[in-house]
Amino acid sequence: MRRAMIRWGLGALAFVAVAGWNYSASASPVVTQPLAVGEKTTQVQQLQQAYHILEVADHDYKGHRKKAMGHIERACKELGAKPHGDGKGREPQGTSDAQLREAQSMLQQARATASANNLKQVVKHIDNALEEINTALKIK
Numbered sequence: 001m002r003r004a005m006i007r008w009g010l011g012a013l014a015f016v017a018v019a020g021w022n023y024s025a026s027a028s029p030v031v032t033q034p035l036a037v038g039e040k041t042t043q044v045q046q047l048q049q050a051y052h053i054l055e056v057a058d059h060d061y062k063g064h065r066k067k068a069m070g071h072i073e074r075a076c077k078e079l080g081a082k083p084h085g086d087g088k089g090r091e092p093q094g095t096s097d098a099q100l101r102e103a104q105s106m107l108q109q110a111r112a113t114a115s116a117n118n119l120k121q122v123v124k125h126i127d128n129a130l131e132e133i134n135t136a137l138k139i140k
Contacts, residue, residue: 043122044081046110047072050129051083053103058096061136065100068136071129072107075114075122097137104133 051072054065069083076083107126114122 043110043113043117043119044076044079046106046113047076047079047126048081048083050103050106050110051076053099053106054133055083057099057103058093060093060096061100061139064132064136064139068103068129068132071125071132075110075125075129078119078121078125093140100133100137104130104137107133 051069054069054072057065059065073083107130111123111126111130114126
């Protein structure tokens with residue numbers, strides 16, 4: 001059931017990322033508008049889902065998983081939201097690695113949305129979280 005829910009969520013996020021992609025064929029710079037309420041909600045949900053995935057993953061990454069969670073918290077704060085949970089999980093390493101990769105994918109989608117909307121501080125925090133996840137995945 002949980003996998004089906006995660007797959008549904010990823011499919012929905014992929015649809016939102018593709019449907020919401022801001023593309024301009026002109027050579028002039030794109031002037032971004034502030035995020036609409038629905039777009040902000042989607043952005044926050046992507047960050048919260050990535051945070052939740054990291055939170056239930058194993059804690060065995062020399063602090064990099066927790067640091068990534070801290071960066072996600074700061075990105076949420078920039079958007080006026082809070083992630084949820086306490087960041088403690090106990091799972092086999094392979095399961096935890098898969099969860100980190102899933103969170104990495106969600107953060108990449110959230111980064112694209114933030115970048116398209118010129119949310120530089122949010123992009124910075126997401127980039128830092130992605131860097132921590134990349135480091136964490138190198139640790140066995």
